[in-house]
Amino acid sequence: MSTPVDLADYQHQLGPVLIGRGTTVDIRAIEGLGQVALRSSDVEPPGEDGLWLGPDYYGGRTVRIDAAVKNSGNSAAVLDTVALLQDASDTAAVRGQAGTTLDLRVKFPGRPARVLRGRLRKFEPDLTTLKHGYVPLDLEFQTADHRYYADTSDSTSMPLGGLTEGGVTFPLQMPFTIEGDPSAVGRPGYIQVDGSAPTWPVIRVNGPCANPIITHVTSGRTLTVQTTMTAGEWVEIDTRPGWRTVLRENGGSVPLAPTSRIDQFVLTPGLNEIRWSATDNTLTSTLAVTWWPAYKAL
Structure with a gap:
């Protein structure tokens, strides 16, 4: 851009x-x-x-x-x-x-x-x-x-999961299902949204992973994407009014679970928390969130 x-x-x-x-x-x-x-x-x-x-x-x-x-x-x-x-x-x-x-x-x-x-x-x-x-x-x-x-957008990217000081227990069983942990170093998933009005984000999930679930913890709203992505593939969820699309990298549409309300997945001014989970054999998938701070008046 x-x-x-x-x-x-x-x-x-x-x-x-x-x-x-x-x-x-x-x-x-x-x-x-x-x-x-x-x-x-x-x-x-x-x-x-x-x-x-x-x-x-x-x-x-x-x-x-x-x-x-x-x-x-x-x-x-x-x-x-x-x-x-x-x-x-x-x-x-x-x-x-x-x-x-x-x-x-x-x-x-x-x-x-x-x-x-x-x-x-x-x-x-x-x-x-x-x-x-x-x-x-x-x-x-x-x-x-x-x-x-x-005038410009803000964005953040977060890995599928973060390891805390507790470590992991071996042997590990495939496939992994990891949930993002905001208490990890850097507090991934916490974003500060400027502005005076709610704003709708654009969310991109980068594979490889299957059936990602993105949750706006602040409101409890959840988006469940019903698809599988290999490495290099992605799904972009555009929640902005007038758009409201869920598209793959090739332009094809992707279904959301019936309980997913894309029109209500909104970021509010102040601190917001985003968590996500998915099935990933490699622990290399990521989630990117982009938003434009919105204002009620000039």
């Missing part, structure tokens, strides 16, 4: 294109960075005053950007910038399948860069004043959820 470009205050990035301060794309206003629309379940009780308040669910965030491309006397350069912005969302990687998104990075004073994941839903240049090197732009960016994410 490439390192993101450092952004100055009031400088933003839509896909690969820098906009805002210090660029030829002047931003006059950005709307939609506050509370998003709610899907409520409120009910008016019959025969009495008041309201029965049901659960509230947030929709996606619609970010509206009022901008203009400025390059006095150079119409070709203006159109080149317009084309770059339009091309950013017109790729198979963005719109070629369900769940794929484009990043909108925003940077404001007093905060590091934050990332919104979504797609460009409106791109309307006004070419009336193109001959003057000035083209107003009306942009709408629709996010997949209401959260802001950290």
Whole structure:
């Protein structure tokens, strides 16, 4: 994964294109960075005053950007910038399948860069004043959820098991079934999650092993993968909203046990504990967890 470009205050990035301060794309206003629309379940009780308040669910965030491309006397350069912005969302990687998104990075004073994941839903240049090197732009960016994410991901990797000072007893019987021990040196399985909102991880199990079970000890949620992997093979569980996939290295899908709730396997801000177990004849399989700290507000 490439390192993101450092952004100055009031400088933003839509896909690969820098906009805002210090660029030829002047931003006059950005709307939609506050509370998003709610899907409520409120009910008016019959025969009495008041309201029965049901659960509230947030929709996606619609970010509206009022901008203009400025390059006095150079119409070709203006159109080149317009084309770059339009091309950013017109790729198979963005719109070629369900769940794929484009990043909108925003940077404001007093905060590091934050990332919104979504797609460009409106791109309307006004070419009336193109001959003057000035083209107003009306942009709408629709996010997949209401959260802001950290600019870079955090990750950790843990072996299948750790040996404590107690050692092992011989003879050993194959195959081994080892459970991760967070009390081992380095306390594998304990991760500190930054942010102010829950976030969904991407989990990769690297073989050789069979039927791995991953448990989020903090909540008790468990994911049981029903497959066998040889050395060099892996299974990736993407729990993020809009994705929710369990795929092998060859792109094939893998079943989870019926009791596995991928939508509820979430990391919470603060200390989290992950444990996992599997059947492994070699004790060389590993588990990797990657997550993006999430924030409720900028």
